[in-house]
Amino acid sequence: MSALSAERVSEVFVELADTLVDEFDLIEFLQMVTSRASELVGSTAAGLLLADAEGRLQFMAASDEQSSLLELFQVQSHEGPCQDCFREGTAVTNADLREAGDRWPLFAPRAVAAGFRSVHAFPLRLRKEVIGALNLFGTEAGRIDSEEARVVQAMADVATIGLLQERAVRRGEVLSEQLQGALSSRIVIEQAKGAIAQAHDLTVDQAFQLLRSYSRNHNQRLIAVANEVLTDPSTVRKIIPR
Amino acid sequence: MTSLRAGEIARLQTLIAGEVTGPAGTAGWLSGLCRTLATHLPASGAAISLMTQQGSSAMAAASDKAYQGVEELQFTLGEGPCMDAFATGRPVLVPDVAGDAAGRWPAYCSDARGRGVRAVFAFPLQIGSARLGAMDVFRDQVGPLSSAEVARALLFAEVATMTLLDGQEHARDGQPAGLGEPLDTSLEVYQAQGMVMVALGVSLVEALARIRAYAYANDRRLGSVARDIVNCTLSLERDEP
Numbered sequence: 001m002s003a004l005s006a007e008r009v010s011e012v013f014v015e016l017a018d019t020l021v022d023e024f025d026l027i028e029f030l031q032m033v034t035s036r037a038s039e040l041v042g043s044t045a046a047g048l049l050l051a052d053a054e055g056r057l058q059f060m061a062a063s064d065e066q067s068s069l070l071e072l073f074q075v076q077s078h079e080g081p082c083q084d085c086f087r088e089g090t091a092v093t094n095a096d097l098r099e100a101g102d103r104w105p106l107f108a109p110r111a112v113a114a115g116f117r118s119v120h121a122f123p124l125r126l127r128k129e130v131i132g133a134l135n136l137f138g139t140e141a142g143r144i145d146s147e148e149a150r151v152v153q154a155m156a157d158v159a160t161i162g163l164l165q166e167r168a169v170r171r172g173e174v175l176s177e178q179l180q181g182a183l184s185s186r187i188v189i190e191q192a193k194g195a196i197a198q199a200h201d202l203t204v205d206q207a208f209q210l211l212r213s214y215s216r217n218h219n220q221r222l223i224a225v226a227n228e229v230l231t232d233p234s235t236v237r238k239i240i241p242r
Numbered sequence: 243m244t245s246l247r248a249g250e251i252a253r254l255q256t257l258i259a260g261e262v263t264g265p266a267g268t269a270g271w272l273s274g275l276c277r278t279l280a281t282h283l284p285a286s287g288a289a290i291s292l293m294t295q296q297g298s299s300a301m302a303a304a305s306d307k308a309y310q311g312v313e314e315l316q317f318t319l320g321e322g323p324c325m326d327a328f329a330t331g332r333p334v335l336v337p338d339v340a341g342d343a344a345g346r347w348p349a350y351c352s353d354a355r356g357r358g359v360r361a362v363f364a365f366p367l368q369i370g371s372a373r374l375g376a377m378d379v380f381r382d383q384v385g386p387l388s389s390a391e392v393a394r395a396l397l398f399a400e401v402a403t404m405t406l407l408d409g410q411e412h413a414r415d416g417q418p419a420g421l422g423e424p425l426d427t428s429l430e431v432y433q434a435q436g437m438v439m440v441a442l443g444v445s446l447v448e449a450l451a452r453i454r455a456y457a458y459a460n461d462r463r464l465g466s467v468a469r470d471i472v473n474c475t476l477s478l479e480r481d482e483p
Binding site for chain 1: 247295330331332333334335366368369370371372389392393396397427428429432433434435436437438439440441443446472
């Protein structure tokens with residue numbers, strides 16, 4: 001039996017489609033995908049990884065940017081469900097982390113230590129290529145059924161569309177240009193987190209919250225605020241913690 | 243996996259070292275890099291330009307005299323793929339300068355064609371918001387780069403970025419340019435970079451150069467130094483190193 005609410009599923013897809021207009025913020029969009037995917041199937045946290053030109057998986061967005069969670073995404077550039085999903089091009093579902101020590105000796109113990117019990121990974125597919133993975137974590141060994149898996153896969157597909165859409169108006173764009181741009185914007189966000197944390201004596205996790213609420217309250221793109229802080233560090237003071 | 247990549251970068255550095263003629267300063271090293279790049283990709287030439295977000299720019303190196311002229315074109319004309327790669331922070335791949343590109347940079351495309359250039363691939367030299375310049379790969383034939391070739395070009399761009407980052411430090415301690423450690427891609431390195439920028443009141447580029455210099459001087463891994471900075475157990479002094 002699936003716990004999915006058909007009404008909520010359609011609301012989420014409408015919300016995602018509505019975001020894909022004009023100049024949307026790619027990081028915010030991917031973050032929305034991770035939050036909604038996690039919410040729909042009752043997971044605790046979700047994240048999204050993209051492959052760089054050399055085929056290394058890099059962290060792009062998460063429903064929750066706690067450092068402990070970010071570490072679980074980063075380790076998957078070496079091994080883990082996203083790595084398997086990326087290499088094989090098929091989803092990894094319902095893996096029990098406590099039984100996965102042999103399969104993922106680096107990843108599984110860390111995930112268990114972070115309080116997780118189950119993990120899933122869904123491929124971001126573009127034609128025949130896999131360009132990344134959507135990763136879900138649960139604190140209980142609950143299973144997702146085939147209907148839920150289909151919905152999450154559809155969300156992974158929407159994430160791929162979002163990636164291609166960001167600058168689709170420019171002619172002659174190819175995937176590698178787009179992906180490099182996306183990966184670079186993640187670096188910009190991390191740099192800005194550091195700058196804000198230092199200026200206001202916060203942790204980087206708190207700094208991200210601040211950056212996010214500031215950009216929302218001022219109706220500015222996350223990446224634009226991050227870039228401004230970094231190119232003119234005097235502006236970092238205007239982002240005031242409440 | 244990380245060590246494989248470090249091995250690949252070390253291999254490139256050895257190839258480049260073999261192409262360096264004259265003094266092994268940053269400029270000499272980057273010229274060697276351009277010559278290596280031109281022979282290890284399906285390319286006829288390559289060049290690197292330094293740029294600032296305030297709009298100043300200068301050609302830093304080229305594989306040969308002819309491509310030095312080609313690279314300077316875009317600064318004379320005020321347009322070109324290299325400038326766009328720098329401004330947008332993403333690669334600009336132009337497999338045919340007579341195609342759509344001719345509408346985007348009409349003067350540049352026409353002059354470049356006049357000098358025998360048929361395709362241009364421009365890659366930004368950057369770490370996130372820290373932008374140093376761009377690297378151009380030129381071809382005398384029409385056609386795209388394969389994704390493996392794009393990946394190789396990006397690796398060259400990374401070596402060029404490292405060289406520029408470490409350039410000043412190396413000039414100070416007399417080390418040859420271009421032999422630094424690969425860029426670490428862990429998120430903490432970028433976070434630490436932002437923190438050091440604010441803490442020391444330096445540019446974002448300078449902040450990373452400082453962290454790398456500290457790691458080198460103390461014989462530590464960049465990632466572990468960055469983690470200490472993020473956890474506030476280490477703060478770099480203003481006069482470091």
